[in-house]
Amino acid sequence: MLHLVATPIGDFTEITFRAVEILKSADVILCESTKETSTLLKRLEIKAKRYEILNEHSTLEDLIKLAEMCKNENVALVSDCGTPGFCDPGNNLIHLCRKNKVPVKTVLGASALMGLLSLSSQRINQFLFRGFMPAENEARSKEWIKLKAEKNAIIIMDTPYRLKKTLEEVVQHFNTRDILLVINLSQEDEEIMEGRPSFVLQSLKFAKAEFMLMIYPV
Known part of the structure; x- marks a missing residue:
């Protein structure tokens, strides 16, 4: 079994x-x-x-x-x-x-996805779970362009060292939509940030950290 x-x-x-x-x-x-x-x-x-x-x-x-x-x-x-x-x-x-x-x-037990959704200030009935973004720059750029057409909430993961890069890309493609960023979920230095991507990026204290990000629906 x-x-x-x-x-x-x-x-x-x-x-x-x-x-x-x-x-x-x-x-x-x-x-x-x-x-x-x-x-x-x-x-x-x-x-x-x-x-x-x-x-x-x-x-x-x-x-x-x-x-x-x-x-x-x-x-x-x-x-x-x-x-x-x-x-x-x-x-x-x-x-x-x-x-x-x-x-x-x-x-059943801990789930980063459920943790993120439970912290949302908006009711999320539908969402696209994108998971980990491509590592290669060209494929990554194409994926962001494709995601821009999505009207529902979008949930993204990536490696800790791409935290800042991911936020910079979200600012570029989704700065008119609010986001929810959860860093180091369930750890002592857990941080939860919500608002426009540019605001979240400016407030970011971590250069590298485990994270999950939700782009709120249109």
Whole structure:
């Protein structure tokens, strides 16, 4: 069986009782990096029986082996933080497990997306989740032009070191629409900023940080 276990985004005490139970009983902890996951488990006083890796470098051959492992063992899949299977390679494993009739269950918990939506000052009934923007400049520029036609809310993620670059691009393409920027969600230095993109950019204190951004609807 494969359990998709949500882990805390910032504050480790936000983990659920059920997540702790699943992690304790799992034969295998499947994670993006043992460094991040072992740190969390140590704080929770959980000793993993075995670690396996699933990340962006995992091959199809790796995924097939992992799916077979899920058929025979009790596996808990975690990401570095938040809910696995969302903007990470977990969905490829889920596909193979379903194809091979392996049960897949979710253990609900922290979600950056739900955290962002809950902080909105506007009611959001529909939104486009763009996820991570392209890294290459030309593809990135084309994507921004395409997004300008979207009237609903747009939710964007990117790597911490592209925080300022992303805001500068939002100023260029969406400065007549308000935005909501959440930085270091659920951490001690969490910051929530809302308003015109140019105002948010001018008020920015971080050069690099984990973030999620919503462009409000027209």
